[in-house]
Amino acid sequence: MKEVVREPKMHFYRVPRLGSYMAIPLEYESCLTPAALDAAVADSRELKKAREEQEKLRAEWEEEQAKIKEEKERNGENFESEQKVWDVLTEKAFLTRKKCYVVCLDTLG
Numbered sequence: 001m002k003e004v005v006r007e008p009k010m011h012f013y014r015v016p017r018l019g020s021y022m023a024i025p026l027e028y029e030s031c032l033t034p035a036a037l038d039a040a041v042a043d044s045r046e047l048k049k050a051r052e053e054q055e056k057l058r059a060e061w062e063e064e065q066a067k068i069k070e071e072k073e074r075n076g077e078n079f080e081s082e083q084k085v086w087d088v089l090t091e092k093a094f095l096t097r098k099k100c101y102v103v104c105l106d107t108l109g
Contacts, residue, residue: 019108026101031094043092050089058086 031040065081072079 020106022105024103024105026103028099029096030099031096033095033097036095036097039092039095047089047091054086054089 061084069079069081
């Protein structure tokens with residue numbers, strides 16, 4: 001029995017004419033600049049310092065709360081800890097610069 005090999009058929013629904021030309025605009029925000037890198041590094045350093053400072057303040061606050069709790073328990077009073085909301089420290093967005101290009105296609109060559 002002979003095996004029949006069928007090749008896949010390709011069907012082009014809209015074939016452009018020979019010599020057709022198409023240009024597509026390409027616009028995006030790029031952060032690949034030395035200024036953006038410098039700003040990101042500086043922001044990272046500032047953020048690290050701010051987080052360390054916030055951790056120190058949080059540790060001091062928790063220590064104060066522990067002392068207050070211990071003192072109130074000695075006096076026989078009920079202790080309700082204060083709820084303190086700490087700021088969420090996040091990184092800033094990268095500096096970007098708009099890039100504009102045109103992608104061109106030609107069906108002739």
